[in-house]
Amino acid sequence: MRYFPLFLDLDNRKAVVVGGGEEALRKIRLLLKTKAKITVIAPTLHDELLAHVKEDRLAWVSRSFVPSLLDEAVLVYSANNDLHREVSQAARDRGIPVNAIDDAALSTFITPSIVDRDPVVVAIGTEGTSPVLGMGLRSKIEALLPQALGSLAIAASHLRQSVAERVPHGNRRRSFWQRYFFGSIRDSFMAGDAGSYTRELEAALIDVTSPSLGRVSLVGAGPGDPELLTLKAQRKLQEADVIVHDRLIGPGILDLARRDAIRIAVGKKPFEPSPRQSDINAILIREARAGRHVVRLKGGDPYVFGRGGEEQAALIAEGIPVDVVPGITAALGCASSIGLPLTQRGQNRAFTLLTGASEDGLAQHDWAALAKPGQAFAIYMGVNAAGDISAQLLDAGIDHKTPVTIVENGTLANERVMMCSIGSLWETLALNGVDGPAIIYVGLKPAMTSADILTFPVRDDTAAQILRAAS
Template structure:
């Protein structure tokens, strides 16, 4: 380890940035998060740098660098200079034993700037000794996904509580147990739910020795359409915190990799025509585990509120007195269209877009078919493959134009994604030729010529027609 990581106290210290351009603006943004006095020395400050100087309240010296400018400086950055000016700044800093960073010149740096995860009082620095800065940035991105912005506020509360904890609890295990609960257990859960009253009550209970039974919580989390990269940062954090994960069949295989290895996983996926866990039983599972004080994630494909029965589960949890929150996910109608670059709306043509289901609890779903058949209507159908014949007959019977375009996306965003293109008059045949069995989204009234799927699909369907004919 050549570079030893330290955290410098920059209170009442001076940081000098010599040079201009985007590099100087970047260093200024970084230093502006500290209490340092910042001095920028450059003959000309471009607009970006001028904006950052004003925002940071930094001092601008609009002339060429002079060695005496480093008097009293704690750190120096040299940014975007030519070799002669760079050498001048480096020599002046070295002679005065001032730590210097010459951007992109590691051999002229006495310190390096790491990738930083900034959560207020919580700061994480990632360094690769200048060998792999992109790797450091990637690690930073993963850590930022794990740590909610509110974690800094929790650290501030911990700092304020330390004297009280020292008075109330003995050293050793009692204090360690408290802080473990504070950052990773019941107190942290209370903070996430209610950073004020609920959190204060949880702290009071822990410090007073009140061992009352605590109630867990349930998060209804949307896992998106399948691709784990489409999971939201908040969903990732909920998975990482969960003691129990109750998940559906349509959750992408990579999504559960974000969960803790020791979390209990319960599969309650439903498949068409197969024996599956009833919704009542799913509600009971959520209530049982949360009542035992566990943090439960109810993980659903897409979004919990879009044909995910999230509302029913929410109602059951609220009736049982279980704290519940909802983390939205990217729903399939939006994600699948984006995957094939199919616009859902188009100015001057379709100004609205309807999301509907093809299947109801007792079979085919019924809709206002006359409204859907009007010219210019555009809509998507979830769970419509098994009911395609019914949908086709209803729309044609309501007067929809036979050449209304249809685009079908099966297993959207996953490696086994398939697409099919046709018209409402050929819907069932289009599904058969494409070997579409679901899960799939059927788009009606959207122009496939505006997507990137049409040419390839015409070739695929022509081959299928030829195979069937032979």
């Protein structure tokens, strides 16, 4: 990020525009939305600017530019191509932010596309690379934000002191404002129903001032790529007071959370001291009892080798409300990322998820059943136990040529794919130095090599049947 976004207070401060044509007019239209003291410097002015001068909405210096005219200014626009370099240098010498229109090299700031619902203002910037993209995004956001949103924000400002006196600081106050801006209170306000607005407002204040217990959301973060996070999961991250997260949460996902949320890392790493499950349960219970909304953020899905069921049971036993937000489990997400179908006609009629590790070491399974022809399965947490797993399967009679696909850091930019047979699984892992989270698929073939496994029979009269059905 080259340009840091911020909002500049122009109330009763001098803003200068050098130039009197169309480009100057566009910038002055924006500045007129503020309370800045606008000065335009140009020998001649556009007719619309002359009208603003007559209405005392801006001051006109009808002469050629000299650097001293920028004295005491806090913002400068150069809207005259012939003067860009001179104006830019004069502003820089005085430490004044300057924008030379359409010349980023001579500018120290750029003006974003703006959605104005005063006092709610949304700014969209593309760092000057794609103005059309910025305008397109602005159009979409314009359509999303009601015109009365600014009036709602003003009404909220009048309530702020009263709410601060009645509602304790923290998640309860935040919960009230969430309900105010995004719930039934807003709906009543937008509908212009003053009676309903007052009733909903008082009901919300009573609710948030009553003693309350916190709650826990068990949230699946998916296989790694932030774009595979569900909308509900993202909303939970925005609402959370506390986020208790695993080590395998993909980079960028925590960036979607509320910035002031407390973050507690409880990730487990093989062969290193890690939090016990009982410790994690105790953290969830402690934070919820303090009245907080806790998000237990897990890689993949909470119910697929995520111990979500254990945590849910512990919370219910303590009378703590709990809800579950599913996520894309690693076996599904990683397979889709590399184009590996989990079920295909003529190849397999079932697909099994299993873990390679348990608290006691190697997880025990019905190896004889898994070794039968036509079986397909994915192994979670199987890298360190891969030698034992392949040995068990080979002893149970699996064909040593059974295909294996290993996906490390699936769905991420550093995703890595390795293919081998069950007979060479351990050597493949050792030679490739797999140390990131990985999932192992056994008995599956990529789509490109299995399209001809089962041909689709077409009878001679099929086309005629289709035509009759269409007519």
